Amino acid sequence: MVLNLNTHELLNTNLEKGIVLIDWTRKFGGETHCGCIGEDLAKCICWNMPTKxxxxxxxxxxxxxxxxxxxxxxxxxxxxxxxxxxxxxxxxTDAFEHYIPLAALTFLLFLPEDLNDANSAVLEKAHQLLEEAETAIGNF
Incomplete structure (x- = not known):
């Protein structure tokens, strides 16, 4: 996967503003793929909706x-x-739940290399997703 170096900046800015946009028609980078709906659902929902x-x-x-x-x-x-x-x-539902750990780990790829450059909302989201992943893995 090629990571756009500005992705974390966009994510940080949008989380600070409270902006969330879910585009069900596109995958990251505008590319479609043959894959599992559970993976796409887990990423889309977990990345864009706060746990609470x-x-x-x-x-x-x-x-x-x-x-x-x-x-x-x-x-x-x-x-x-x-x-x-x-x-x-x-x-x-099962497919969604199965891919929560992958969604959490993939989210970490969008964090800046230096975590001091990440805003608190992004770090909190990463923490929540990792806790969710731990719970999901425990349920297998």
Missing amino acids: ERNETQLVKLLQYYHYQLLKRLQSFGADADFQKEITLDRV
């Missing part, structure tokens, strides 16, 4: 919405009905 705001009810609603939109999109592309039935909300 991501309570059980909000997370369930968000995953339900994503699941609905995914099935709607698959249907519009003419995906096989049996294939669509295999993509249950439980599978989406």
Whole structure:
């Protein structure tokens, strides 16, 4: 992965301003990839929603919405009905939970080399994600 050297600066600035933008249509760098929806969901949700705001009810609603939109999109592309039935909300939720540790570790790549240059909001986010990753790993 090529890391844009200004990425941490953008992240720091936006966290300070309280700006959060989720673009469900693009992956980092504008590139699409064949991969696991759980990885993308974990990164998107964990990186952009504070842990305390991501309570059980909000997370369930968000995953339900994503699941609905995914099935709607698959249907519009003419995906096989049996294939669509295999993509249950439980599978989406399990995939999300499975990739929380990876999302936490990947977030660390965006920290500046010298942690003294990171603002407190970014460091707090990293700390929260690492705690979440530890909990998730303990649940396996």
